[in-house]
Each structure stands twice: as structure tokens, then as C-alpha cells.
């Protein structure tokens with residue numbers, strides 16, 4: 043990896059949502075394991091989702107510098123948000139007023155961040171795409187800022203195609219049902235209903251424009267992906283979108299032992315040993331894991347259908363449900379607890395699951411996912427085929443990558459983007475059973491998917507090993523930052 047990164051200090055600043063915090067913390071652990079001094083900047087309300095994850099790394103004494111946390115107060119009151127409302131889990135994004143206030147709070151962090159950067163003067167900042175002013179502050183202080191998106195290169199290329207060809211302007215709502223994304227390496231057809239047109243929400247559109255503009259001025263992009271997973275899009279992103287990009291993932295592979303795997307994001311709502319013991323009783327590839335990430339919520343009617351679909355599929359399962367109010371009897375089909383869960387057929391985790399611990403157990407053979415990028419990547423990295431159920435944001439793009447390009451998944455048939463559970467079509471239990479069956483019931487199609495998923499998992503493992511593509515990209519980025527620091531004469 044060339045000369046050692048002695049004295050190199052990188053400040054990591056994740057966006058305020060578990061899906062951004064978790065991989066950024068893994069990223070900090072990755073750079074710290076290479077001898078870089080890593081500091082994570084966050085707000086007090088987000089510490090519980092970071093501290094348990096960095097403690098094992100710091101305790102192991104394998105790091106030259108322990109990973110440090112640096113805290114900024116979150117300006118909730120100034121932005122008119124309730125106290126403690128410091129991340130997307132606490133904000134109802136569908137509520138226009140709350141969304142605007144959350145964006146305001148993020149903007150209010152600009153000056154406090156400038157003070158922190160002046161005080162710490164790191165050699166580089168890795169900050170989230172959704173913190174655009176970090177670029178302005180970094181540029182003023184001549185600190186290189188690297189953008190972390192937390193999504194696939196495929197979806198970045200797809201968004202770039204949408205923007206540069208002004209696709210939505212030529213496909214108005216109510217117009218053609220579907221369209222092909224121009225200029226991409228594959229023929230990718232999207233439905234109009236799967237894309238949110240932010241131009242109808244001026245405050246959001248202005249914010250997203252600032253994010254895009256700041257990314258264009260940044261030093262480059264650090265991506266949680268690996269070259270072999272999406273080589274055409276790694277090239278397209280460099281050559282057509284025109285960004286410098288270092289593919290350093292999958293960063294979840296930084297978590298090597300059970301403790302690290304079970305302490306990501308939040309305290310788990312199940313005893314991890316109990317969960318593993320249950321999985322140990324199941325045959326390899328026989329369990330379906332169902333989890334929709336950290337912020338998606340499902341209406342009661344949908345959870346009932348999922349339970350019915352799982353029961354009808356006759357597969358063992360782990361179902362993660364979050365944020366459901368009321369009694370179990372409101373959402374669980376009658377007799378489900380006794381007949382299915384009670385007989386050891388399934389486990390319901392009410393709250394937070396140790397996702398990568400579960401996915402990497404050999405008993406797991408399918409993953410019903412909302413297609414958040416971390417989940418897609420964690421599934422593929424574990425060699426588990428996906429049953430795709432995208433809901434919002436760039437999840438429909440990730441679904442295309444998984445199902446059509448990589449061919450490691452089948453969709454449940456979601457056609458419409460919707461940020462709120464209640465706006466979504468309820469997918470019937472029978473549709474869920476069918477999709478689960480296509481992945482779990484054997485047969486040629488399922489075998490092919492499983493073979494490809496295993497191949498991609500093996501490639502992921504090799505990518506992060508010494509000499510692998512991600513390992514090399516991390517080394518090259520560190521080396522470049524060291525050279526930069528030397529020429530700047532600050533070492």
C-alpha cells in the first residue's frame with residue numbers, strides 16, 4: 043500500500059439516517075485499519091447508533107489511532123423541530139412542514155461545521171452528498187472533500203441520465219407509461235410512476251440542486267461498491283458522468299466477528315445467540331429473511347399479507363417489523379403466533395435485527411428487501427438472492443441492477459414510488475408467496491440466481507483482500523492524500 047499514512051487525518055461526516063451512518067462508520071473503520079486517524083462528526087442524538095459499532099474496533103487495540111467521535115449540537119429547536127429529532131427515523135418525511143424544518147436544521151449546521159473544520163484541520167473530509175455546504179467550507183480551507191453517496195454507481199449513472207437528458211420533461215405524468223434511460227450501458231426501462239419529480243416541491247428541488255452542484259466541485263467520490271459488481275457503471279461514472287471515484291466496498295466486510303456484525307446501527311431487539319441458535323436448526327438455504335431497512339414503514343394490512351404469504355410459502359422465515367402500533371392481534375393473522383412462530387417455523391423481530399449476522403448464516407436462502415443500497419449490497423455480499431420490493435428514493439434503480447443487470451433477484455411487482463406506507467398498493471400474500479417460491483423452491487431459475495449471487499459474494503471477498511480492487515482503491519486514495527499533504531508542506 044506504499045508509504046504508511048503517518049499523520050493522515052480524515053474527518054467523516056455522515057448524513058443523519060441509519061442507512062448513511064452505518065456505512066460511513068464502516069468506512070471510518072476501514073481507513074482507521076490502514077493507519078489513518080479517523081474522526082466521525084455527528085450530533086448527540088446519533089451517538090447510540092455509532093458508539094457500539096466503533097467500541098469493538100477501538101478495544102481490539104489493532105488500530106494505530108482509536109476512532110474518535112466529535113459532537114456538534116443538532117439545531118432542532120432553532121429549526122422548529124421537537125427536541126431529540128436528529129435523524130430521518132424521527133422525521134416524518136411525508137410531512138411537508140417537518141421535511142422543510144429538517145432541511146433547515148441541516149443548513150444551520152453549516153457554520154458550526156466551519157468552526158469544527160478550522161479547529162481540526164484534517165487532511166480530507168468524507169462527507170455525505172446531502173451535506174452540500176461541507177464542500178464550500180472545505181474549499182475555503184483547501185481541505186479536499188470526498189463525497190459519500192451511500193448508493194450504487196448504477197443508480198448514480200441512472201440519475202445522471204435522467205438529469206442530463208431531461209427525461210422527466212419529455213415524459214410528463216399521464217404521458218407515456220415507461221421510458222428507456224438514455225446513454226446507459228444496458229437497456230434500462232423505467233416506469234414513470236417509479237420516479238419522484240422533485241421539481242413540484244421547490245424547497246426539495248433547490249436543496250437537491252445544491253447537493254448536485256457541490257458534488258461537481260468536490261475532490262471525488264468514495265463509493266460503497268466494488269468494481270467487479272458493476273464494472274460498466276464504474277467506467278460510465280468515470281468517463282461519462284466525469285467523477286473521480288474510488289470503489290472501496292463492500293464496507294460491511296470490515297465487520298469480521300460476531301460482535302462487530304451484531305453491533306451495527308442500533309441495539310438489536312433479539313438476543314443474537316438465540317437468533318443464531320434458531321438458524322442453526324435450519325437447513326442451508328432454507329430460511330427467508332424479510333427486512334425493509336431502517337426508515338420504511340408498512341401499514342398493518344401489508345404486514346398481515348406478508349405473514350400470510352410467508353405461511354403459504356411454507357418456508358422458515360425471519361420477519362423484521364418496525365414501528366407497528368397496537369397489539370400483535372391487530373396485524374398478525376389469527377393463529378399465526380401459535381401455528382407458525384410457536385412451532386419454530388418463523389421468528390418475528392420487533393425492532394432492530396442483526397442484519398449482516400443473519401444474512402451471512404448458511405441457513406438463509408432468500409432476502410425480501412426494499413432495495414436500500416446497503417441491504418442490496420449486504421445480500422449480494424452474503425451470496426443470498428433477493429426478492430425485491432422497492433418503495434422510494436433510488437430503490438427502483440437498485441432493483442433494476444439486481445434483477446435485470448446482475449440477475450440475482452426477482453421482484454414482487456412494485457410499480458409506484460411512495461414515501462408513505464399508506465400510499466402504497468398492498469401486495470397480496472399470494473404475490474409474495476409466488477416471488478418467494480421463485481427464489482426458494484429450487485428449479486433452474488433459482489439455481490442460476492443462487493450461483494450468480496455466490497459468485498458475486500466471492501468477488502466481493504476478493505475485492506477487499508490484499509491486492510483486490512477495493513483494497514487497491516483504498517491504498518491509492520490514501521497514497522494520493524499523503525502526496526497531497528507532502529506537497530502542501532504540512533507534514
Ligand code: UDP
Pocket residue numbers: 060061062064065306307333334335336337338362393394395396397398413414415416417418420
Ligand atoms: N439494518 C439492520 N437491522 C435492521 C434494519 C436495518 O442492521 O433491523 C441495517 C442494514 O444492515 C443496512 C441499513 O440498516 O446496513 C439499512 O440501509 P439500507 O440502505 O438498506 O436502507 P435504508 O434504511 O437506508 O432505507
